[in-house]
Amino acid sequence: MIAIPQRVLMGPGPSDVSPRVLEALGRQTIGHLDPVFLQLMDDIRTKMRQVFRTHNEMTLAVSGTGSAGMETLFVNLVEPGEKVLVCVNGVFGQRMTDVAQRCGADVETIEKPFGQVFDQNEVIAAVDRIRPKAVAIVHAETSTGAHQPVDKLGEAIHERGALLLLDCVTSLGGLPVEIDHWGIDAAYSGTQKCLSCPPGLSPVTLSPRAVQRLEARTRKVQSWYLDLSMVRQYWGQERFYHHTAPINMLYGLHEALAIALEEGLEKRFSRHRQAHEHLKTGLRDMGITYVSQEGHHLPMLNAVKIPPGVDDLKVRGRLLDDYGIEIGGGLGNFKGKAWRIGLMGHGATKRNAEMLLSALREILKA
Numbered sequence: 001m002i003a004i005p006q007r008v009l010m011g012p013g014p015s016d017v018s019p020r021v022l023e024a025l026g027r028q029t030i031g032h033l034d035p036v037f038l039q040l041m042d043d044i045r046t047k048m049r050q051v052f053r054t055h056n057e058m059t060l061a062v063s064g065t066g067s068a069g070m071e072t073l074f075v076n077l078v079e080p081g082e083k084v085l086v087c088v089n090g091v092f093g094q095r096m097t098d099v100a101q102r103c104g105a106d107v108e109t110i111e112k113p114f115g116q117v118f119d120q121n122e123v124i125a126a127v128d129r130i131r132p133k134a135v136a137i138v139h140a141e142t143s144t145g146a147h148q149p150v151d152k153l154g155e156a157i158h159e160r161g162a163l164l165l166l167d168c169v170t171s172l173g174g175l176p177v178e179i180d181h182w183g184i185d186a187a188y189s190g191t192q193k194c195l196s197c198p199p200g201l202s203p204v205t206l207s208p209r210a211v212q213r214l215e216a217r218t219r220k221v222q223s224w225y226l227d228l229s230m231v232r233q234y235w236g237q238e239r240f241y242h243h244t245a246p247i248n249m250l251y252g253l254h255e256a257l258a259i260a261l262e263e264g265l266e267k268r269f270s271r272h273r274q275a276h277e278h279l280k281t282g283l284r285d286m287g288i289t290y291v292s293q294e295g296h297h298l299p300m301l302n303a304v305k306i307p308p309g310v311d312d313l314k315v316r317g318r319l320l321d322d323y324g325i326e327i328g329g330g331l332g333n334f335k336g337k338a339w340r341i342g343l344m345g346h347g348a349t350k351r352n353a354e355m356l357l358s359a360l361r362e363i364l365k366a
């Protein structure tokens with residue numbers, strides 16, 4: 001087997017996986033209809049509901065990474081020709097636009113420069129103007145490090161007859177995500193960001209209103225693999241075979257969710273905030289500033305300006321080669337202009353923040 005080096009993953013994901021999760025992944029594979037496995041799935045659903053803070057019956061893990069969750073929402077909840085409003089202020093909003101278009105939606109966007117967030121009233125005004133059937137927005141824009149407030153959108157969007165779709169890939173497990181309280185109709189996440197599990201599954205939840213939309217479809221879902229009307233019959237009491245569940249990945253997710261809940265969500269969020277504050281103070285002392293809007297910095301994803309005259313690739317190369325630390329480069333409009341420093345899940349510690357700061361100080365001095 002190829003030798004895998006020891007790394008500290010401080011980029012935009014994957015994040016460092018806890019040893020307990022790695023151990024869970026290595027357990028014996030059993031059948032996807034084994035009663036013990038079915039019990040584990042039920043437990044995963046219960047735990048996902050707690051982490052999403054929802055009572056939604058339809059809460060399951062889609063086989064695939066966060067982007068599969070994104071595609072699942074659009075392909076199930078939007079029929080060809082229907083109007084969708086996507087809020088775009090970074091790469092993942094752009095990706096949602098592309099996915100929705102491929103589903104045949106009539107996509108309208110509102111846009112903000114990378115790093116800025118939307119005022120929620122602007123979004124509601126756009127809904128009044130455009131009259132979409134669904135509105136999609138990113139909670140934690142990993143390409144810019146911006147934290148988008150979404151707590152006031154649900155009710156207004158429901159009054160206007162639309163569904164509210166949320167990308168919480170990077171926020172889940174690191175920031176409060178209040179699916180029921182905020183009136184989110186459908187949301188997807190990923191395992192490899194603040195849940196600290198390897199990539200491969202996408203936790204997804206649909207409100208009863210979204211399930212109604214799915215059931216009222218006049219056409220079959222275009223994607224066979226991601227069709228929730230079938231996938232739900234495996235996760236539900238019917239236990240109909242649809243596709244073989246990624247058994248070991250689900251062991252890993254189960255363990256990762258258990259760890260998050262044992263710690264307690266509030267404690268976990270505050271650990272993320274503390275690590276972030278520590279990093280931010282240290283960076284500021286070095287004259288390094290954030291690219292995202294003041295007051296809206298994500299704790300788990302610190303997108304900062306590369307200081308003038310500094311060679312992006314050289315610094316990241318030295319961090320990796322000499323210190324074993326991975327950070328991310330800029331994405332989209334920020335390519336070559338920003339570093340993305342992750343403090344996610346298991347790795348959201350002051351110790352990691354301090355380790356990166358000292359390495360960066362050494363490298364920039366040279």
Ligand SMILES: *Cc1c(COP(=O)(O)O)cnc(C)c1O
Pocket residue numbers: 013065066067068070092138140141142167168169170190199
């Ligand atoms: C990482 C990420 C995705 C995509 O997830 P993959 O696991 O890479 O498919 C989508 N949205 C956001 C905000 C992300 O950070």
